[in-house]
Amino acid sequence: MGERVLLKGNEAASEAALIAGCTHYFAYPITPQNEISAYMAKRMPKLNRTFLQAESEIAACNMVYGAAATGARAMTSSSSPGIALKQESFGYIAGAEVPAVVINMMRGGPGLGNISGSQGDYNMCVKGGSNGDFHNLVYAPATVQELADLTLKAFDVAEKYRILTLILGDGYLAQMSEPCVLPEPSGFKAEKPWALTGAEGRPAQVINSLRLADGVLEVHNRHLEEKYKAIEAAEVMFENFHCDDADFVLVTYGTASRVCKAAVMNLRKQGIKAGVFRPITLWPFPSVALAAAVAGKKQVLTVEMSLGQMVADVRLAVNGAVPVDFLGRPGGAVPMVDEVTERVLSYGR
């Protein structure tokens, strides 16, 4: 067990990436994730690794695509509008099946919005964002510890499935400092016969997403579908916090889930049995586990730092078995513990 250190979210994620063996990091400035770039700019040269600030978020992610296509562990990070700029390359990376890691510290939107934490990118990051049928694997950490652990894990999972793995944090998690034990390297090693290293002693090979010949792309899409099914079967992560005996279940992730846990403790003190179901992978969404966790409950309340985006997936998973209410604070605001407590109290005993 490493020693406990007080770390800012951005820095914990950065160090975890380095522990994971990230050799190429491509930066572009945008609040609230700037500490990642600053941290990597200092650390990577000392480790004889590549740090480069690109001319745009678009260029930065295409640099990740290029480096990762040669088998390097590569990463970029940004925030909301910057992630919007990278979406085109996410589609190329998905189609070409290149492993990559991207961190999005969400901020208020739409547009320039503000620099507070938010969860307004759920749809962009979890439901789509780029063109074509594809998924990114999306982790939603709620603590600095989890941010570090999931960032390290992201590199392994990306290579295991040749998929872009997105860490979906927010400005609060990015900027807060919490005690954290930095994770140990996992030792996971993936074979990369597909990597572009020059056609020496083997036929030349190509990393691409263009498939023009008749029917060939459909075959490729089916292959990706199989991969996504395998991920859905093996990589779902969630937390069940006091749901078993609960009458009311709050479905929430990231920073909002911390508020909801506090509300649950308040409510339990008042004899109200409430619990939190916290998705940690937003894709693959824990639909089966959620349906099981809320079966027979009186009420489900989805709490988000947005006008309601994950709530659609919650409703799909619950599928009418239990009423699903929504409480959200957009624009970089955070739901207050009292707000959540009041809303659950309003459901009566």
Next chain:
Amino acid sequence: MADKILYTRPDSIRDVKSHYCPGCGHGIVHKLIGECLDEMNCREKTILVAPVGCAVLAYNYIDVDGIEAPHGRAPAVATGVKRAQKDKLVISYQGDGDLLAIGTAETIHAANRGENITVIFINNAIYGMTGGQMAPTTMEGQVTKTTPYGRDVHDVGYPIRACELLNTLVAPYYIERVSVHDVPHIVKAKKAIRRALQNQIDGKGYSFIEVLSMCPTNWGVDAQTGADWVRDVMQPYYPLGVFRDKDAEEASRVQ
């Protein structure tokens, strides 16, 4: 005694029929790259970044590792590749829309970083793959699908001279504009490409070769007329020659 072969397809070019139109300059430039790779024995250490555009399938014809870049992003992808595979020969092969329209920022900043890659820019004054729209290098008055009445420079501005543009940057090591409209110029074009690739192997930094090239189909002319048009219309506006050669600058400084 068997026939003695004086000239044939280079080994680095696959014996397949390309999709390029009759008289298209891409085929010529591919062949020049193939000849250079054979002569420099570099086929096995080359990684080609193919653009979105007619040459997106270049890796089907040039027998090297290849990666497709999103439209305009080849220099950024090439940067990522090169920084991860420093000992490889990384070529960013791009058309005029790719390099000077959507990819202008990537073009300028890869050059400004002096990225140790070789950019080969095919300037045929039009978007070919998509059926002949105006490109940043479309000539004044030139008719295209999006300038049906001729390019009006007062409305959409003037054709961009890439070599001169990049020549204002400090870092680029070698910048030359060549053409493939006839054999003497093809010979010079090969020398330039060879020079640029050698620069990269020697770790000298960013080399940029602009190639004036024919697009008969979208210009609506036969191949020979297209070649003449490069000579008579494009070349005066896009003067050929070496704009930057730090080897020469160094040599003259030493004297």
Next chain:
Amino acid sequence: MKKPLISVEKCKGCGLCIGACPKKILEMSSAFNKQGVNYPKCKDEPSCIGCKFCAMICPDCVIEIVETDEPGGKNG
């Protein structure tokens, strides 16, 4: 004797080789390949000087220049 060998099925009929030949001994034949494309032919092989211009300008590697030990080449 030096001469061009033309892989007619690969030819796209662009004709650049015809313009490039300094001896003006290439001309478009009336024959068609399988794609229905007219391809060039050399009308005076003995006059070929093996300069390779036709092959160098060909975008599709259709032309190979060879030197055979057949007699009769005007240029040895």
